[in-house]
Amino acid sequence: MAVESIKITNTDTDTDPDPDLSLVLSYKRRKEDDFEEDPKEFPILSPYRKRRRLEEEEPDPDDSTQLPEFIKIEELPDAILFEILYRLPCRWALQCKSVSKRWCSVISHPLFVRNAMLHRHPFSKSNTEPFTLVLYHDKKILALPFDEDCGGVGDGDVDGDGDGLDFLDFLPCIEFARKNYPFCVEASFNDLLLIRSVVLPIVNSGFTEYCICNPITKQWIILPRLPYEVNSGILLVGFICNPDSCDKEKGCITNGHYSYRVVRIRSPTQSNTTQIRMQIFSSDTGEWCDSLVSSPRGLNSFVGTPAHAGVVACNGLLHWVDENDRMIRGFVVFDPFNSAQGCRYIDPPIDFSRGEWVSFGVFQGRLRIFQKSSLQCPRSFSVWELEDYNNAGTWCLKYKIYSEDMVSEYSDLLKMAKEKISTGSLLAFHPNVGEIVFLQFRKYIVLCNMRTRVLTMAGRLEKLLPGYFDSLPAKYVFLVGQPSWPTPVPLPLKFECPSPFLFSEFVSKRQKFKKQQQEVEKLRATPTPIPLPV
Amino acid sequence: MASSSTSVVVSNKEKENKNTKKVTLKSSDGESFEVDESVAMESQTIKHIIEDGCANNEIPLPNVTSGILSRVIEYCKKHKEAAGESEPSVTSYTSNSTTNPLTEWDTEFVKVDQNTLFDLILAANYLDIKGLLDLTCKTVADMMKGKTPQEIRETFHIKNDYTPEEEAEVRKENQWAFE
Numbered sequence: 001m002a003v004e005s006i007k008i009t010n011t012d013t014d015t016d017p018d019p020d021l022s023l024v025l026s027y028k029r030r031k032e033d034d035f036e037e038d039p040k041e042f043p044i045l046s047p048y049r050k051r052r053r054l055e056e057e058e059p060d061p062d063d064s065t066q067l068p069e070f071i072k073i074e075e076l077p078d079a080i081l082f083e084i085l086y087r088l089p090c091r092w093a094l095q096c097k098s099v100s101k102r103w104c105s106v107i108s109h110p111l112f113v114r115n116a117m118l119h120r121h122p123f124s125k126s127n128t129e130p131f132t133l134v135l136y137h138d139k140k141i142l143a144l145p146f147d148e149d150c151g152g153v154g155d156g157d158v159d160g161d162g163d164g165l166d167f168l169d170f171l172p173c174i175e176f177a178r179k180n181y182p183f184c185v186e187a188s189f190n191d192l193l194l195i196r197s198v199v200l201p202i203v204n205s206g207f208t209e210y211c212i213c214n215p216i217t218k219q220w221i222i223l224p225r226l227p228y229e230v231n232s233g234i235l236l237v238g239f240i241c242n243p244d245s246c247d248k249e250k251g252c253i254t255n256g257h258y259s260y261r262v263v264r265i266r267s268p269t270q271s272n273t274t275q276i277r278m279q280i281f282s283s284d285t286g287e288w289c290d291s292l293v294s295s296p297r298g299l300n301s302f303v304g305t306p307a308h309a310g311v312v313a314c315n316g317l318l319h320w321v322d323e324n325d326r327m328i329r330g331f332v333v334f335d336p337f338n339s340a341q342g343c344r345y346i347d348p349p350i351d352f353s354r355g356e357w358v359s360f361g362v363f364q365g366r367l368r369i370f371q372k373s374s375l376q377c378p379r380s381f382s383v384w385e386l387e388d389y390n391n392a393g394t395w396c397l398k399y400k401i402y403s404e405d406m407v408s409e410y411s412d413l414l415k416m417a418k419e420k421i422s423t424g425s426l427l428a429f430h431p432n433v434g435e436i437v438f439l440q441f442r443k444y445i446v447l448c449n450m451r452t453r454v455l456t457m458a459g460r461l462e463k464l465l466p467g468y469f470d471s472l473p474a475k476y477v478f479l480v481g482q483p484s485w486p487t488p489v490p491l492p493l494k495f496e497c498p499s500p501f502l503f504s505e506f507v508s509k510r511q512k513f514k515k516q517q518q519e520v521e522k523l524r525a526t527p528t529p530i531p532l533p534v
Numbered sequence: 535m536a537s538s539s540t541s542v543v544v545s546n547k548e549k550e551n552k553n554t555k556k557v558t559l560k561s562s563d564g565e566s567f568e569v570d571e572s573v574a575m576e577s578q579t580i581k582h583i584i585e586d587g588c589a590n591n592e593i594p595l596p597n598v599t600s601g602i603l604s605r606v607i608e609y610c611k612k613h614k615e616a617a618g619e620s621e622p623s624v625t626s627y628t629s630n631s632t633t634n635p636l637t638e639w640d641t642e643f644v645k646v647d648q649n650t651l652f653d654l655i656l657a658a659n660y661l662d663i664k665g666l667l668d669l670t671c672k673t674v675a676d677m678m679k680g681k682t683p684q685e686i687r688e689t690f691h692i693k694n695d696y697t698p699e700e701e702a703e704v705r706k707e708n709q710w711a712f713e
Contacts, residue, residue: 073652073674073690080655083667087675094711098704099683101695217710 074102081106086116090485113485120484131431133438133445134193134478135464136185142464143167144445170218171195171211187239188478189313190487191216194239194262201228210262210281212239212489216482219489223262223281224288234267234302238311238318241487242337259283260490261336263318265311271324272298276343280336283490294342299332300324305357310475312360314367321358328354333389346393349384359426359474363434368398370426370437370474379403379417381424383437383450399435399450406448408455416441417455424448425471428479440471557584558592559607565600566592569607576610578662597660602653605643609666612639644673648690 073081085093085107093116097104106112133144183197195211206228213220241258260283268276274295281288299322306321313319318334322345334343348354352371359370367386373379380402388394403417403424416423423441430436435451438458445459465472555571559580574593575581583593595603616636644651651670658666678686687694696704705712 072692073648074692076652076655080659080671083659084655084671084674084678087672088678091711092679094708095683096678096686097708098696098701099686099694100692103692104704217708 078102078106082109082112082115086112087119088116090116117483117485129432129484130482132480132482133428133459134185134188134480135427135445135461135472136476136478137464137472139183140464141168141185142459142461144459167215168193168195168213170215171213171220185476185478186210186237187311187313188480189239189241190483191481192239192241192487192489193478193480194237196237198228212260212262214486214489215480217486217489221489224286226264226279226288232266233269234307236265236267236302236306236311236320238263238265238313238320238334238336240313240316240318240336242316258487258490259337263311263334263336265320265334267302267306268299269301271300273300274298280340282336291340293334293340295332295345296342297322297330297345300329308473308475309358309360310473312362312367314362315365319360319367321360326355328352328358331393344389346386346389348393349395349397351382351397352384352395357425361426361429361474363429363431368429369395370429372424372426381426383429401448401450401453405453406455407453410455410457413441413444413446413455413457416444426474427472427477428474431479431481438477559603560592560594561598561600561603562596563600565603567600567603567607569611570614573607573610573614576614576663576665577606578664580661595661598657599653602650602657605650605654606657606661606663606666609643610663612636612643613665640669644669 081103085096085103088096093107093112097107130145130147133146135142135144183195185193186196187194192212192214195213196208197211198208199206207225208228209225210223211220212223239260239262241260243258260281262281264279266277266279274297276293276295276299278291278293279288280291302320304326305323305328309321311318311320316335316337318336320332322329322332328348330348331346332343333346334340348358349369352358352369353373353375356371356373356375361368361370363385369384369386370381372381380400382397382401383399384395385398386393387396406414406417408414424439424446427438427440427445430438430447435449437448437450439446439448440461443461443465444457445461447456447458448454449456461472556568557571557574557580559567559569559574561567571584575584580593598606613636644654646654651674655667655670655674658670677689681689686692694701
């Protein structure tokens with residue numbers, strides 16, 4: 001690697017190649033001869049490092065090539081350390097917080113997470129992030145991880161215990177809830193899950209409790225309790241987060257903090273009501289509040305498709321279906337962050353069959369609806385994408401797939417696709433690849449490529465749905481992403497504490513939780529004394 | 535050599551060998567390096583100096599020693615050439631090894647000792663050469679990946695200023711990352 005630039009001074013460097021390089025080359029030779037090392041390790045010639053190295057290493061023959069100043073990483077300015085550290089994957093960056101206090105403060109800088117995420121995906125949203133398909137049914141969970149190559153895990157093994165809930169073991173309430181209380185996974189957003197448990201009014205007045213948790217970081221927070229209601233009617237629950245700038249000076253999104261909303265939407269009791277009752281939890285206030293939200297069009301009860309399709313969060317908005325007399329009338333759009341007093345309404349696509357089930361999903365920030373045409377022949381399904389919220393909604397038909405066009409190396413699947421009994425209902429849209437959709441074919445989870453019409457097997461549902469032949473409602477299928485930086489769980493603000501049930505205490509500081517844990521242990525550990533035999 | 539002008543250089547496929555404008559860069563230890571202006575302009579800092587019309591004589595770079603400066607020039611030259619050979623599009627600075635043919639050269643380029651590496655980072659920062667900063671910082675980050683905090687301290691001679699309790703606290707906050 002001769003240096004080609006012309007040096008005007010008299011120093012003759014043509015015959016003498018760069019001194020540092022010659023040492024690098026000779027060191028490399030030595031390296032191969034003498035000892036095995038991590039191949040990624042760069043030859044380090046500094047004296048400190050040599051001293052710590054193994055004795056076999058020969059001393060550096062030409063010490064005069066050492067640079068006069070010995071720059072340590074600690075002497076680099078913080079801005080440079082910042083540049084280096086945000087290029088680390090999240091896990092390593094967080095481990096580096098414990099290297100020294102200076103490193104911790106650099107990593108905790110408000111812009112750190114944002115830079116780290118931008119660095120990993122500079123041009124667009126990622127389209128290779130791994131994710132997990134979490135399917136919930138009757139207190140059981142099936143989790144199917146998909147890695148970056150979109151490879152599934154085959155059977156998606158439900159664990160030996162049978163309910164697949166081990167990955168939620170870090171939640172304090174889960175042990176108790178598993179055995180005693182009705183609880184369910186209500187919603188998911190990014191890599192967060194919203195879990196609801198209902199304590200029946202047996203010992204006390206009962207309550208409903210929501211918990212937001214991140215299964216990867218094992219963080220969790222329990223929201224303030226709501227009183228138990230005997231007749232709550234059909235409730236739709238939406239969960240949504242917005243990255244929020246806590247740093248007003250920077251005036252930009254830092255991705256370090258999020259603002260969260262949990263919205264409980266009550267079914268209208270009559271048809272054509274223009275006001276809808278909701279309970280909204282906001283992480284900004286730390287409280288639930290009741291509100292009456294107005295709608296530009298009359299809304300109807302949630303019986304039927306709305307309950308089946310659930311609430312979908314997309315673009316900072318919540319969406320659900322409005323139906324009347326078994327005919328889908330449209331979709332309700334609600335912004336819990338900016339305009340929580342009123343919601344909007346969008347019409348369904350023109351070529352949409354209003355009498356049939358519809359399922360929702362999101363693909364990279366765009367709302368998608370999926371409809372199977374079971375009534376018509378030839379059987380098919382269609383996918384529309386919402387392009388514009390204005391003008392009561394502009395939709396675009398993205399795919400229409402006929403069963404007879406599907407191909408697969410699994411003849412069973414093809415047989416099922418042509419069955420009269422409706423199969424092939426939507427489970428989820430693939431988060432990274434627009435043309436792939438997950439369908440349920442009886443007991444199978446099937447991956448369908450809508451461009452090539454190829455069906456492949458992605459998993460099995462027997463353990464989750466042992467005797468259940470109906471379709472799993474799409475609202476119980478959660479796409480739990482694994483973003484390059486995990487979404488933090490909201491910080492507690494003014495949550496209240498005490499309750500007779502220790503397992504679901506609110507925590508504001510780790511010490512409090514620790515104390516409680518100790519108390520629980522004490523209670524568990526002191527058994528009733530058994531009278532000793534005389 | 536690509537022909538150049540005093541304005542922003544557009545890489546093209548023609549390689550003319552005449553009238554190439556040169557600038558002289560002077561290192562902190564008094565060595566002067568004459569380079570093509572187009573190569574020097576890989577550095578945004580130098581580019582601004584030239585565009586502001588202050589580059590009649592040598593451009594002094596008091597923060598960069600000759601050893602480092604010669605390497606930086608090597609880097610700029612190589613990347614400028616590569617940009618000239620490929621389509622006239624922006625040279626991608628994201629090190630995507632499947633698409634960037636320079637990756638192998640870059641990998642060899644950063645096989646230097648810790649001191650030189652940090653010097654290169656400082657120089658890339660001072661001279662505002664995005665690609666070099668990206669490459670060198672990523673190299674250091676890669677040295678850290680896979681190491682425990684204690685190993686990192688040893689590799690980079692960092693003093694641990696945490697008390698054991700404080701360190702345990704920090705670890706606990708991000709327990710999942712250690713598992």
